[in-house]
Amino acid sequence: MGQALTRSEFPKSVKREAFERAGGKCEECTRFLTPGKFQYDHVLADGLGGKPTLENCRVLCDWCHGLKSANDDVPKMAKADRGRAKIMEGKKSKRPVPGSRGTKFRKRMDGTVERR
Numbered sequence: 264m265g266q267a268l269t270r271s272e273f274p275k276s277v278k279r280e281a282f283e284r285a286g287g288k289c290e291e292c293t294r295f296l297t298p299g300k301f302q303y304d305h306v307l308a309d310g311l312g313g314k315p316t317l318e319n320c321r322v323l324c325d326w327c328h329g330l331k332s333a334n335d336d337v338p339k340m341a342k343a344d345r346g347r348a349k350i351m352e353g354k355k356s357k358r359p360v361p362g363s364r365g366t367k368f369r370k371r372m373d374g375t376v377e378r379r
């Protein structure tokens with residue numbers, strides 16, 4: 264997955280202040296943060312006009328950050344559910360291929376299409 268690229272990255276000073284404000288804990292689930300396993304998250308996405316300020320910065324553990332980025336509808340449950348959510352996403356994006364059994368129409372060799 265890697266770190267999400269943001270158009271307005273938080274300055275170092277904001278990150279430092281946000282980390283101090285969080286007290287070394289995730290500001291979502293309040294679990295203690297592991298060095299290198301947390302993210303500085305935009306409360307209001309920068310794409311929506313969110314600014315790289317302390318007010319718009321939230322310190323999230325990778326787990327909460329991943330949840331937020333992946334899908335806000337995914338229930339915050341066990342870590343195992345993350346894998347399941349990914350599989351469901353994959354299924355959702357799979358569309359029937361034209362001419363295959365997934366569609367009502369069949370494409371003939373000469374290019375015309377007929378109903379099954």
Ligand SMILES: [Zn+2]
Nearest residue numbers: 289292324327
């Ligand atoms: Zn968290």
